Amino acid sequence: MLKKNHIQSLLLCMLVLSLVMVVSCGKQAPGPGEAADQPGMTESELSDAERAAREAERQAAIEEQEIEARRKAEQEAGLTAAEARQQFVNEKVYFGFDDSALSPEARDALRDKIEWLRANPDRCVIIEGHCDERGTDEYNLALGSRRAESVKSFIVKSGIDASRLSTISYGEERPAVEGSNEEAWAKNRRAEFQFTRCR
Amino acid sequence: MKKSSRVFFKIIACAWILVFGAICQTSAADYDYINISEPFSQKVPIAVPVFKSMSVAPEEEQIARDAAGQLAEALAYTGYFKLIDHGAFLERPAEKGVTMEALNFKNWRDIGAELLITGGVRYEAGVLQMEFRLFDPFRAELLVGKRYTSPADDVRQMVLRFADQVIARLTGRQGLFDSRIAFVMGDADGKAVYTCDFDGRNLRRLTKPQPIVVGPAWHPNLGSIAYTAYTDDRPEIYTVNISSQEVTKLVDFEGINITPAWLPDGSGLAATLAFEGDEEIYLLTREGKVDKRLTKSWGVDVSPSFSPDGKRMVFVSSRSGSPQLYVKEISSGRIRRLTYEGRYNTQPDWSPGGDRIVYSGMKDGSIDIYVVDVNTGEVSRLTRQAGDNEAPSWSPDGSMIVFSSTRTGSSRLFVMTASGTNQRMLLDMDGKQQLPDWSPARAN
Numbered sequence: 001m002l003k004k005n006h007i008q009s010l011l012l013c014m015l016v017l018s019l020v021m022v023v024s025c026g027k028q029a030p031g032p033g034e035a036a037d038q039p040g041m042t043e044s045e046l047s048d049a050e051r052a053a054r055e056a057e058r059q060a061a062i063e064e065q066e067i068e069a070r071r072k073a074e075q076e077a078g079l080t081a082a083e084a085r086q087q088f089v090n091e092k093v094y095f096g097f098d099d100s101a102l103s104p105e106a107r108d109a110l111r112d113k114i115e116w117l118r119a120n121p122d123r124c125v126i127i128e129g130h131c132d133e134r135g136t137d138e139y140n141l142a143l144g145s146r147r148a149e150s151v152k153s154f155i156v157k158s159g160i161d162a163s164r165l166s167t168i169s170y171g172e173e174r175p176a177v178e179g180s181n182e183e184a185w186a187k188n189r190r191a192e193f194q195f196t197r198c199r
Numbered sequence: 200m201k202k203s204s205r206v207f208f209k210i211i212a213c214a215w216i217l218v219f220g221a222i223c224q225t226s227a228a229d230y231d232y233i234n235i236s237e238p239f240s241q242k243v244p245i246a247v248p249v250f251k252s253m254s255v256a257p258e259e260e261q262i263a264r265d266a267a268g269q270l271a272e273a274l275a276y277t278g279y280f281k282l283i284d285h286g287a288f289l290e291r292p293a294e295k296g297v298t299m300e301a302l303n304f305k306n307w308r309d310i311g312a313e314l315l316i317t318g319g320v321r322y323e324a325g326v327l328q329m330e331f332r333l334f335d336p337f338r339a340e341l342l343v344g345k346r347y348t349s350p351a352d353d354v355r356q357m358v359l360r361f362a363d364q365v366i367a368r369l370t371g372r373q374g375l376f377d378s379r380i381a382f383v384m385g386d387a388d389g390k391a392v393y394t395c396d397f398d399g400r401n402l403r404r405l406t407k408p409q410p411i412v413v414g415p416a417w418h419p420n421l422g423s424i425a426y427t428a429y430t431d432d433r434p435e436i437y438t439v440n441i442s443s444q445e446v447t448k449l450v451d452f453e454g455i456n457i458t459p460a461w462l463p464d465g466s467g468l469a470a471t472l473a474f475e476g477d478e479e480i481y482l483l484t485r486e487g488k489v490d491k492r493l494t495k496s497w498g499v500d501v502s503p504s505f506s507p508d509g510k511r512m513v514f515v516s517s518r519s520g521s522p523q524l525y526v527k528e529i530s531s532g533r534i535r536r537l538t539y540e541g542r543y544n545t546q547p548d549w550s551p552g553g554d555r556i557v558y559s560g561m562k563d564g565s566i567d568i569y570v571v572d573v574n575t576g577e578v579s580r581l582t583r584q585a586g587d588n589e590a591p592s593w594s595p596d597g598s599m600i601v602f603s604s605t606r607t608g609s610s611r612l613f614v615m616t617a618s619g620t621n622q623r624m625l626l627d628m629d630g631k632q633q634l635p636d637w638s639p640a641r642a643n
Binding site: 098100134135136143146149152153166167168171173 | 500
């Protein structure tokens with residue numbers, strides 16, 4: 001019983017090995033200069049304009065695909081354009097105490113927003129930075145600014161035009177929820193998005 | 200007080216000094232009544248008996264009683280003195296007389312009065328005249344004597360002016376009785392910049408109510424207050440003229456424009472701006488144009504306050520990961536960290552004496568007032584277990600500190616001595632009072 005199994009395994013191994021060899025032989029790349037030296041084959045430079053046009057075409061196609069994908073995703077999620085827009089505004093980005101660094105959750109939320117901004121290139125937004133009630137007023141105004149700037153910088157790095165984004169800090173002046181407990185504070189340490197007229 | 204009457208006071212006071220001059224000169228440099236290094240540890244017993252009505256005018260009695268009461272209150276406010284109860288007095292200057300000749304200093308020594316103030320009131324043909332004398336009963340010596348005359352009913356102004364003379368005579372420093380406190384008050388209508396006298400009286404609203412107002416800061420000439428407001432829906436720095444209440448936009452860069460602080464000579468101001476994408480402190484001209492950038496570190500740099508000579512600046516920076524105080528020497532650009540205790544130290548205010556900085560620090564979730572020695576770095580805590588205590592600001596003579604506290608619920612203004620004693624509410628009123636800034640000393 002054991003012996004028979006061993007023989008079968010050996011045969012299987014040999015079969016696999018031979019297959020691998022056949023595949024790698026077929027994929028063997030030509031040596032340097034071989035392709036160009038082949039008779040009957042020509043090579044020419046594409047003009048810059050042509051290349052740019054193709055690149056633009058390629059980008060447009062990708063963009064179209066993205067928009068289509070987004071539309072499909074939205075449809076599948078049951079989201080109309082208006083709902084997507086609403087979600088863009090409603091979804092907030094949260095921060096830790098005395099922190100303006102973006103958590104993985106915050107980055108995820110921002111990636112959604114970046115997609116929406118890509119899909120809606122004619123929209124401009126104000127990024128609001130907010131703080132919880134702890135801490136002192138002036139420092140919180142500066143910290144709110146830092147949070148808004150940190151969000152803006154993340155979005156700009158993804159390729160969204162900086163001129164579409166502006167920032168404002170409200171410090172601790174406009175809490176999202178009232179209350180003096182960790183639950184309320186966590187909801188108040190946030191960045192919010194509002195639409196604005198493009199400059 | 201109107202300017203004209205102030206000038207008038209000065210003239211009269213000068214004349215009076217001539218009368219007493221010879222006596223006063225002998226001990227002018229002798230300030231040992233109040234121990235400047237530990238001024239609040241031992242309060243000086245002082246007697247302020249009812250003033251004397253000098254003529255037969257019926258109004259005088261009331262004024263004499265009120266004025267003595269107001270003077271006693273003003274002096275007690277400083278935390279330097281212990282008022283001796285009227286019931287203990289062995290003689291009544293209001294009947295016997297208020298001059299050195301009429302007084303029996305033994306009567307005052309026997310009740311432990313290290314200082315005695317007598318006053319006289321004359322109210323004739325609508326002209327108010329008051330005279331004040333500060334005595335040392337133990338040396339049987341007149342320390343200060345002043346007479347004030349005014350056609351207006353200026354009892355409070357006269358009393359406070361003499362109180363300033365008393366403090367100047369006893370400590371060698373100008374008093375705080377003509378100082379004012381700027382602050383932000385918020386109610387259902389919004390927030391606005393207000394001012395009140397050193398003791399909370401004469402409340403005035405300077406600006407229209409708006410959704411958000413922060414950081415009022417006196418100009419060193421006391422003629423205007425700079426502050427940040429969202430008048431145009433974003434934080435920009437404005438100034439409001441104290442007398443005309445005219446508001447001017449001063450700094451409006453992209454991003455935040457907050458925490459204005461004037462150079463002590465008024466030649467410019469520092470503020471935190473973020474137009475370069477990062478919160479940095481800039482030195483601005485008096486017209487609000489950028490002169491130079493004073494900080495250069497990623498993260499928050501905010502809340503500048505200058506040393507009295509304008510050569511150094513303390514500010515808050517998060518460069519080490521948490522907000523801490525740093526001192527920058529303006530000429531060399533050298534920066535050193537000042538606070539190491541705690542993870543949250545903000546709102547510094549440099550003392551008029553130049554040796555200390557008061558600030559708010561967070562520990563175990565509550566915010567308290569601390570003082571740090573600029574040279575040694577030694578920290579002392581001034582408030583504890585009494586809500587959140589924020590935004591401290593020195594009185595112009597450095598003897599007191601105003602701050603906001605939530606110890607009674609909503610944010611209220613409180614004052615205390617520079618060593619943290621005599622903590623009391625400055626203004627008992629509705630709404631939320633915060634971010635006080637005590638006016639700087641009047642330039643002479």
